[in-house]
Amino acid sequence: MSLLAVLGLTAVESYALQRTVLQDSELTLSGIALRLLAVNLFLKLFYHAVIWPRLLSPLRHLPQVKGSFMSAQIMFDQPRGKSPLKWMKTIPNDGLLHWRDTVGNDCLLATNHAALLDIMSTNTYDFQKPGRVAEFLARVIGYGLILSEGATHKKHRKALNPAFNIKNIRALYGLMWEKTGLFLEGLEGDMKKNPWAEAGTSAEKGVGKVEMSEWASRLTLDIIGPAAMGRDFRSMQSSEHAVADAFMSILEPTKEKIAFLGINFIFPQWFTRALPWKLNKVITNTTGVLRSLCLDIVREKRATLISTKATAKELETDILGTMMVGGDFTDDELVDQMLTFLAAGHETTASALTWACYLLTKYPEVQTRLREEIRARIPTGDSPITYADLESLPLLNGVCQEVLRLYPTVPMTVREAVRDTSICGKFVPKGTRIFICPYAINRSPTFWGDNGDQFLPERWIDIKADADGVDREVVNHNGGASTNFAQITFLHGQRSCIGKDFARAELRCAVAGVVGRFRFEMQDPKQEIHIAGAVTTKPVEGMHLKMERVEGW
Structure with missing residues (x-):
């Protein structure tokens, strides 16, 4: 007789009892599994939050940046780089500051020459742009020189170097000056359409309103087009500005775009692209x-190469032609490079010109002295110039250098250690994020003393006696700093901006043209300008100037 029968249970009751016992057993096993999972998660979090950073991390002894959400704070800084500059000034360190972001990544901020040297030169290829940062930027500029890494970057850099040597850049001054002339005509036309009139007064003759950042973008686009790909976009003469407007729609300095950038840097592209x-x-x-535009240009140039059998010298009149002659790039790679040059080659200098105008409204005495220097060397705005005319002007050089120092177009960039490496003799494990902050380095008291925040073009001017013993102002190229790593607007080393000499030449021409012909000030002298931008720095409010033509040039 069975035990169930002895207990007096029916078959149905017996089945129900067995099922209950089995369910209780399953619930117990499930509960155990859930508890084990919870314990494992807790231990993992405890390890990453407490044990690793406090007891095991090789970075734990570095000076710490205190606070929460430090990486997010950097992203939403206005201006971006304000917080790193404060940390550099207030936290004693030997080249590196350390914090951990909200997801547990170790982050370092480079603060001195030795750290910057290791990151940009000694161990350059140990550091790459984080994958999600690169994936998002590639949506806009393709995998050109800025985003290529390792052996691919070395190959492409070597292939492009000839197009950017100083001899070729200096040969472009004529083009840049010609476009600057058209730029000045465009500004005058805009002034006539928008004459200046104070409340209750008639318009002043020859005085008008101009929004400089938009015009600066058109000028630099019309320079990079012919120089990079043999295509003149003529955006200064046209009422339609498709390419300029395209970049503006992406780079316009709004909080929404900064937030969007942050989301793309945190989450993978398959997720962010799916967001409504x-x-x-x-x-x-x-x-x-x-x-599509860049692909059309590449195909047209390729067809011309085949049909006309153009010589290498004829093709090398622009950067695209130089790349085609070298044969190192496929058509898709050429498109990526063109996208990169279009974005980096016009937006950066447009931003610099805008900030140059802003600083010269704040320092009208410098503006006046600069106008006198330009007019003494260049008889009229229509006079032809050579590179020597502009590169030898001390105050023009000083103004342009200070603009690039105080308002670097890309104020912050980030790298990630792709292998175990070292910075300043400190072991840096794979996966560590490295923040490089041109805005902060370019103003740091370590390099520039207590007046690093001030606009002082005289930093870049030396006084030397000529052959007759007369003291004269001459250009210097270090600003009085002891190292070239004191200014990292264009970075340094193997990954420095390949177009830095192009950008400087372009800025010299534009500033010389504007200051030579116009006197300008802010439309509203009391207006507060805010610096922002998703990738590059721009004035949130635009740059609204009151401009007056100064006769005689």
Whole structure:
């Protein structure tokens, strides 16, 4: 007789009892599994939050940046780089500051010559742009020189270097000056359309209103087009500005775009592209237009090469032709490079010109002295110039250098250690994020003393006696700093901006033209200008100037 029968249970009751016992057993096993999972998660979090950073991390002894959400704070700084500059000034360190971001990544901020040297030169290829940062930027500028890494970067850099040597850049001064002339005509036309009139008064003759940042973007676009790809966009003469507007739709300095950038840097592209965010559509449509334009230009140039059998010398009149002659790039790679040059080659200098105008409204005495220097060397705005005319002007050089120092177009960049390496003799494990902050380095008291925040073009001017013993002002190229790593607007080393000499030449021409012909000030002298931008720095409010033509040039 069975035990169940002895207990007097029926078959149905017996089945129900067995099922209950089995369910209780399953619940117990499930509960155990859930508890084990919870314990494992807790231990993992405890390890990453407490044991690793406090007891094991090789970075734990470095000076710490205190606070929460430090990486997010950097992203939303206005201006970006303000917080790192404060940390450099207030936290004693030997080249590195350390914090951990909200997801547990170790982060370092480079603060001195030795650290910057290791990151940019000694161990350059140990550090790459983080994958999600690169993936997002590639949506806009393709995998050109800025985003290529390792052996690919070395190959492409070597192939492009000839196009950017100083001899070729100096040969472009004529083009840059010609476009600057058209730029000045465009500004005058805009002034006539928008004459200046104070409340209750008649318009002043020859005085008008101009929004400089938009005009600066058109000028630099019309220079990079012919120089990079043999295509004149004529955006200064046209009422339609498709390419300039395309970049503006992406780079306009709004909080929404900064937030969008942050989301793309945190989450993978498959996730962020799926978000019902209007900016996703804007970027997709805009980059599609730009990529199609660049592909058309590449195909046209390729067809011309085949049909006309143009010589290498004829093709090398622009950067695209130089790349085609070398044969190192496929058509898709050429498109990526063109996107990179279009974005980096016009937006950066446009930003610098805008900030130059801003600083010269704040320092009208410098503006006046600069106008006198320019006019003494260049008889009229229509006079032809050579590179020597502009590169030898001490105050022009000093103004341009201070603009680039105080307002670096890209104020912050980030790298990630792709292997175990070292910085300043300190072991840096794979996966560590490295922040390089041109805005902070370029103003740091370590390099520039207590007046690093001040606009002082005289830093870049030396006094030397000539053959007759007369003291004269001459250009210097270090600003009085003891190392070239004191200014990292264009970075340094193998990954420095390949177009830095192009950008400087372009800025010299534009500033000389504007200051030589116009006197200008802010439309509203009391207006507070805010520095922002998703990638590059721009004035949030635009740069609204009151401009007056100064006769005689």
